[in-house]
Structures are given as structure tokens and as C-alpha cells.
Amino acid sequence: MQKNSIEIEKIANLAKLNLSEQEKKTFSAQLADIINWFERLKEADAAAAVEGEKTKGAPLREDKPEIFKNSEDILSNAPQREGGFIKTKKVIHSE
């Protein structure tokens, strides 16, 4: 019955999502069920839809620099900051 099994660790890693062992087990089973259910889309005559692919693009406004008055409000939501900067954790590590 279960046609699809997913490599849960690979997907979780791509999604940057830590999962507990229990979550890995539960999600693997649930996602396999849901993905099997997605299979029914293959019955749709999707080829007939290609014609409709062209949609109007959203109109864009001119790109003009503006002063955002509430920058302090944005910065104050950051977990760590230093003055007017958001502080991040170390990205590059020396081995």
C-alpha cells in the first residue's frame, strides 16, 4: 500500500528543522500517507492546463529608497543586537 517512503532526515536537513526520534517516526508515516494521497493528481489531465500557464505579472512600483522611521522597532525584535546591528552566531568555523 505504502508506495512512497521519504528520507525524513534528508528533508529535515534541507528544511533546517531539528526533529526528535519520535517525530521522525510519526512524520515519516504521516507524510507517506499524505504523499500517497497526492498521487491522485496524476489522474488529472494536466497537459490541458499548460495553455493557461501565462498569467499577468504583478505591476511593480518604482524602487525608491525611503527612510523607515521605525528601524528601532525592527531592531528591538532581534534576539541579539549590538547598537544598530543584528548580531548573528558564528557562520564560519576554523577546524
Add this chain to the structure above:
Amino acid sequence: MNARDIAGYVKSGKLLAAETTKKTLENIHAKDSEIGAFLETFEESAMRKACQIDSKFKKGEKLGKLAGVPVAIKDNILYGSHRMTCASKTLKNYISPYTATAVQKLLDEDAVIVGRTNMDEFAMGSSTENSAFQITRNPYDKNRVPGGSSGGSAAAVAAGMVPLSLGSDTGGSVRQPAAFCGVYGLKPTYGSVSRYGLAAFASSMEQIGPFAGDIEDLKLIFSVISGRDEKDSTSLPAEKQVSPALRQIKIGVPTDKIFQDVSGEIMKAFEETLDKIKREKISVKEISLESIKFSVPAYYIIASSEASSNLARYDGTRYGFEAEGKKAFSSYSQSRGEGFSSEVKRRILLGTYALSAGYYEEYYLTAKKVKHLVRADFGKAFQEVDIILTPTTPTAAFKLGEKTNDPLSMYLSDVFTAGQSLAGICALNAPVKTGNLPCGVQFSASHFKENLLFDIVKKIWR
């Protein structure tokens, strides 16, 4: 009291906005301990706004269309300097740095924003049980869910705590809770209400949509929040539509097998509505919506894919929950693992899978093509009829806990609502009471034909 009466009394000086606001807040505190619709009430800013309205009146200044009307907003819509959490642990301490356009338009018309309402975390769910903070109970039966994801906003109106509220609808998140709670709820045409200041989940489908206790109030709040906004490039000006005269309207009822899983009580509500329509001598025609059976899986693939991308921002750097740890990348995974609850993780994983190498064409691209098929099917139907009538949901409100361990059965409650979201058209829930629990019927119309929906409901239930 409905919103029009409140605004009328405040504008004529028969009622003070401050008095109404105070009473509303007291009423919320009295009733909400049993319902759990609100995550927070905004006492201070609400009273401040109310006093400003009263002093404007005293000075003889013109008051707005919603003068003194209390409005609740779903907790995924920004209101500057107020907390907004998306009912997620990850945004527990987030303070909005700016105000959503829809909320600003309400404030500009002198509405009073009284609080933020509970929801499924990041609007993912159909029962409001996925909130990280509390459950919300259906005001008609406290052992049942209010629907979701905008369950708090629906319950707040149904329980008489506020006459109007805002929710958001991505695949049925306004229409389904409106049906479960017995109130009016509108999913506007995609592009008719600005999404500026709505926390992003599935950007190509979601719209802010209102709840109201009656159809005139629904029409009123929609007229306030809709319109083109420079800050949302997908918003559009309302096209000038010439609605056909009511007696020329044709209503379509799908013939396809979509009715097979509908419960007896919902069928009864649907058939009673159909009888009412026929008594009004409105012509009813059978139509075919063949691709509608594919709409729920296509919707879930597209919505989850967009969610996996949109929610990538919650890594605990610029805002949100940040886990301990010294290295950036492992800290991202940990923050997200701890900050999100199950349904959000499930959708992120699904979306990541559907977009990953080797599966993108099979799932995401196929779903996008099906989206066009569904849109074309609706387009064809609207050449023959003006409005399509279906039930809003296959069943009335289910019990708390009934579907929490079965995500797929929860998804299937969107069977009548996901198609309109894929097609980007407008649809509203009209409440119908046949038994102990509220039921709803859904009227759908083509893009920007909201007024036709309001008119037909007024005619049928005048």
C-alpha cells in the same frame, strides 16, 4: 448590536465610543474564559482610540464609517506596537513594527481594534487546535472546535463579543470557521484586500477576510478594507462590475460527485437554501466542475511549498525564538525544531519534499497545472451561471481532539473551499441553522464580484 447601529449612534452622539469600548472589553472578559477566542485584549490602545473618536465628535469633526465599532483581528495581522505571535512559540515576544494596510483602513474609519484572536499556528489547520497557546471552543457547543484557522475571530463574533473581526483565508480558513460558528465570513477575490502586514504563509492564495453577524455588516467592512495598495504588488483596484439584475441571476449547482461525503444535516441546510432560492424564482442550473476533486491535494502541495519557503525566515536571527548554541546553522535547526509545533513542521517538511530535486516536477509543477485546470473549470462555469452554490463544509463542527492525530482527515475538511482559493475567486459562507449546530452554505462568484454575493444573500434571507 450590529456595527452599523453602533457607528450610527456614535456619529449622532447617542453613544460614546469610550462607553461602547469599555462595555465590549468587559463583555469579552466575562465571556471569553469559557471560549478562549482572544489571545490578548488591547485595553489601553482601544480606550485611547475610543476617547479620540469622542473628542473628534465633540469638536464637530466628521467620523468614519466604523465610528466606535469594536473589531478583533486574527493574530497574524500586524498592528504597530502590539504583540503578534501567529499563535506560535517562535513569535511569542514579537512586537509589530508597523500596521497592516487592512488594519490601518479600519482605524482610518474610526474602528476600535480591541484585541487579537486565537488561530492555528501560522494559519495552518482547520480547528484552531494547533495554537501553541490555547484552544478555542465553539460557542454553540463547548466540546466542539470553532473551525480554523481563523477560529478565534469566528468564535468572537458568534459569541457576541464583537460585531466584526478579521481573519485570513488561504484554503477555507475564514469560510469554514464561519460555517462552524454560524456567522458570515468572506474570502475576498485574490488581490482585492492588501496583504501588506499579513504574516506570510501561502502568498499566492491567502487573503485577509472579514467575519460579521449579518450580511450588511460584512459588506460594510469589506468596502473599508478592500482596494489597491501600493505596498502589495499583487493587490488590484476593484474592477467596475455591472451586476446583472437580481432576477436575471443564474445559480449553478455542481453535479459532480462532490456531495458523496456530505453529512445529513449539511445536505438538509443545502437543500433548504436551494428551496428558498427556487421560491425567489431565481433560476438554478446544474454545472460541472470536473477538476474540483483534485483541488484539495493540489492546494496542499502549493500551500505547503510556499510555506516551506515563507517560513524559512524564522531562524531566530532577526526575530523570533532563538535556541542556545554557538554555531549559526545548527542553531537555526534547533530554533526551528523547538519554536514550531507539529502541524507547522509537517507542512514545512511536505513543502520541502515537494520542491526538492527529483520531486519538483512530479508534485509542485503538477499541482500548479491543476491550479490552472481548476481556474479554467470555474471560468467555464461562470460563462453559464453567475453564482455557484455548494455546502461550505462536508460536516458541522467536529469534536475537540477528534482529528488531531489524523492530519489527512483534517485536510479533507477543505473539500468545498480549496478550489476557490486555487482559482483566486471570491466566496462567502452564509450561516444556516437546521439542528443544534450551525451549518453553512457557500456562494462563490467570479473575480471581484463580491457585491453579487452580498446582493444574493440579502435577497434570499431578507
